[in-house]
Amino acid sequence: MQDKICAKKRKKICVPPLFIVKLKIMNTRRIYLDHSSTTYLDPRVKAVMEPYWIEKFGNASSIYEEGREAKKAISDARLKVASVLNARPDEIVFIAGGTESDNLAIFGAARKIGKGHIITTKIEHHAVLHAFEKLVKEGFEADYVDVDKDGIVDLKQFKAALKPETVLVSIMYANNEIGTVQPITEISKIIRNFRNSKHLAAFPLLHTDAVQAPSYLDLNVDKLGVDLLTLNASKIYGPKGIGCLYVKRGIKLEPLIYGGGQESGLRSGTENIPAIAGFAEALELAQKERENESERLKKIRDYFIEQILKKIPDTVLNGSQENRLPNNVNVSFLNVEGESIVLYLDAKGVSCSTGSACNSASLEPSHVIRALKRSHEYANGSVRFTTGKITKKSDIDYVLKVLPDIVKKLRGISALS
Amino acid sequence: MTKDKKQKKAKGDVGGWYYSEKVKDHFFHPRNVLLKDPKPGEFDAEGVIGAPICGDVMRMWISVRQGKIKKLKWRTFGCATAIASTSVFSEMAIGKTIEEALKITPQDIIKELSGLPKVKIHCSVLANQAFKKTVDNYNL
Numbered sequence: 195m196q197d198k199i200c201a202k203k204r205k206k207i208c209v210p211p212l213f214i215v216k217l218k219i220m221n222t223r224r225i226y227l228d229h230s231s232t233t234y235l236d237p238r239v240k241a242v243m244e245p246y247w248i249e250k251f252g253n254a255s256s257i258y259e260e261g262r263e264a265k266k267a268i269s270d271a272r273l274k275v276a277s278v279l280n281a282r283p284d285e286i287v288f289i290a291g292g293t294e295s296d297n298l299a300i301f302g303a304a305r306k307i308g309k310g311h312i313i314t315t316k317i318e319h320h321a322v323l324h325a326f327e328k329l330v331k332e333g334f335e336a337d338y339v340d341v342d343k344d345g346i347v348d349l350k351q352f353k354a355a356l357k358p359e360t361v362l363v364s365i366m367y368a369n370n371e372i373g374t375v376q377p378i379t380e381i382s383k384i385i386r387n388f389r390n391s392k393h394l395a396a397f398p399l400l401h402t403d404a405v406q407a408p409s410y411l412d413l414n415v416d417k418l419g420v421d422l423l424t425l426n427a428s429k430i431y432g433p434k435g436i437g438c439l440y441v442k443r444g445i446k447l448e449p450l451i452y453g454g455g456q457e458s459g460l461r462s463g464t465e466n467i468p469a470i471a472g473f474a475e476a477l478e479l480a481q482k483e484r485e486n487e488s489e490r491l492k493k494i495r496d497y498f499i500e501q502i503l504k505k506i507p508d509t510v511l512n513g514s515q516e517n518r519l520p521n522n523v524n525v526s527f528l529n530v531e532g533e534s535i536v537l538y539l540d541a542k543g544v545s546c547s548t549g550s551a552c553n554s555a556s557l558e559p560s561h562v563i564r565a566l567k568r569s570h571e572y573a574n575g576s577v578r579f580t581t582g583k584i585t586k587k588s589d590i591d592y593v594l595k596v597l598p599d600i601v602k603k604l605r606g607i608s609a610l611s
Numbered sequence: 612m613t614k615d616k617k618q619k620k621a622k623g624d625v626g627g628w629y630y631s632e633k634v635k636d637h638f639f640h641p642r643n644v645l646l647k648d649p650k651p652g653e654f655d656a657e658g659v660i661g662a663p664i665c666g667d668v669m670r671m672w673i674s675v676r677q678g679k680i681k682k683l684k685w686r687t688f689g690c691a692t693a694i695a696s697t698s699v700f701s702e703m704a705i706g707k708t709i710e711e712a713l714k715i716t717p718q719d720i721i722k723e724l725s726g727l728p729k730v731k732i733h734c735s736v737l738a739n740q741a742f743k744k745t746v747d748n749y750n751l
Contacts, residue, residue: 531666533690534638541639550690551666559666570663607644607694609670609686610663 225544225589229429229521229582230370230406235472236431236583242475243433246468254465255454264467271474278481279423279440280414287439288470289461292405292426294450295439296321296364298460299401299422302447303362304329307397310361311335315347316565317371319403322364323561335359341565344514345374352381356388360398367404367418368411371549371562371578372513373522375411378402382419399445405429405437408480410488410520421445425477427469431583432476436469491520491581498523498579498590505598512563512576523579524549526563526572527601529610535577538600544593549576571610630691631725637695642702645672645684654682658745660737667693669741673749678708685741692724692731699723700738709746715739 246267252260254268269283276283289295300322304312314326316338330336337355340348347365356363363385368375378400385400401422407413408430415423422445426437441447441460453462496515503509508528527535532548539546549560551574559573579593605611630638649657654672661668667689674682683705687697700720704712717736721727727736 529688531689531693534694537638537691570666574663574666606646607641607686608688609659609661609668610688611686 223543225592226584227544227546227579227581227589227593229585230373230519230578230580231547232428232434233431233582234584235433236476236479238479239432239472239476243468243472246471250467252467254467255456264465267467267471268465271470274474274478275425275438278408278413278477280416281440282443284458285440285443287441287457287460288465288473289437289439289457290435290466291428291437292319292403292424293321294461295424295426295437296401296403297325298439298447298450299424299441300325300329300362300364301450302460303399303401303422303445304334305332305448306446307361309333311337311357311359312362312364313337313339313352313355313360313398314364315339315341315366315376317341317345317347317369317374317562318364318366319370319405322366322403326364339365341374343566344517345369345372345512345562345566346514346517347376347381349377349380349384353384353388356385356398358392362401363398364401364403366406367402367423368406368519369513369562370406371560371576372524372566373406373519373580374513375517375519376402378418378420386419406519408477408484410484410491413481415440415442425473427473427476430476430480433469433472436466436473438473487583488520491585494581494585494587494590495520495523497587498594499525501590501594502597505594506601509601510568510572512566512568521581521585523581525577526568527575527577527605528571529608530575530601530604531608532575532577534604535575535597535600538604539593539597542596542600544596546577546579548578550574629728631727633699633723633725634692634695634727637698637724638691641694641698643684643698643705645686649684654684656745656749658741658743658748660741660744661689663688666690667737669693669697669737671697671738671741671745673742673745675709675749680704680707680709680712683742685738690731692727693737695724696720696727696736697738697741700742704742709749712742713746715742 250263252264254261254264272283272286275286312334314322326336339352339355342348365376365381367378382400399421402420403424405424405426421442423440428434447460449460451462456462456465499511502525510526512524512526532550536546536548549563551559563573563576649672655675657672659670670686672684673680683701685697685701687694703715717739720736
């Protein structure tokens, strides 16, 4: 009994310092190369969010002081986001993340009209593709435009797919798996010309999922020429569960959530003030730092690609090297399975992700890699590394040191080698 | 809840993307892998199962002496559980007669691996089928 109490006491005293030490070791020892999956919270963003948990906890719908404080926080955040996008504050709808924003744009625009034709691409995020599948079940007709071998949307095919009944086009700004940047400005020009030629002033609408873009690309909605644009905080060093939809003035959407009528009736529910404040701050920081960060990460990316292709035979880069996000490297290793590589790298302290069949709920290799028309032997061997603000060249050198042996070992085991 | 209880409750399914220590051990240190291509006559039979489209392909080689499996080597293209399940099967089968080894079921393999995530069970536990194919070729 005495021993037990002592052990308990010792444990109580020992736990906090050990825990802190372990955390520190973890942070310094792991190399996180999955920033397109999610990012950590920037301490500057956390500081902006801080007052809204305990001190300023009010509901923005209340008319007394706490409510007014909350309302001001939202309108300040809206102004910040609007100025980054070169939009008007009333065009910004705060919503719980990228998926919800994509869903509101697609269902909201399509269901407002009720029927018609919709167009997207074969490499969209599932938040878009599965929404399209649902609309097809509701009676819409859909076209899925191909991409070329570099992962860029086929503009000729897109142009040919436009019909008088087309109500919505949804094409992502930058792809989450292979990082390819789509020519949104050109696409919006094609749509504008089509609208004018058919005397259809308003349709089709153009939506773009720009979730992967803010840290690296221009978000000026006028230049892009889009009607709807999706953003998310958790990929740009902001909190999870918050994002926005830009809705060009004059465009009517059918809401998905009904209730108190917040966010101009498009997203009912008590506003998540700390997250909204954090999202706006994260977006502003991402755009402020994007040029320097793009330049820095481009160098690391090109070095990584060059070395990986040089050091590991039978390896291919997925997606264009030029029209690509500065932080994305996606390669396929012939005859090895991606999940195995990810787990071997994990054991060496490196975090990355794969488009292999084994890693998906559907047990099929990534639709994005398949859209590049790669063979299954390559499609199942795709691995994505996405760098971020904490990535240094020495991290990449470490991966380049351990990765060739991992691939060699797994190829030795592989029944296809 | 202890690890054992968790596994019993789910009947072999360990949920999510959880891998047991046994899976990890066989995945990082696979046993009986054929590293060098076989010399002619080195094995009595060879069999393949799976397709790259599903992400799993297994190839197996056996040597049989006096009705017992003396050597069993394999190569697998696949994920962690595909590799671990073939590895653990090789240990279970060596020393058994062909008839005994043919009785090893996917459930036996899963049990030997202390359970697998549910999503992995039907796709990656192919070792017993690869063995059956190999035995078919042996009996030809």
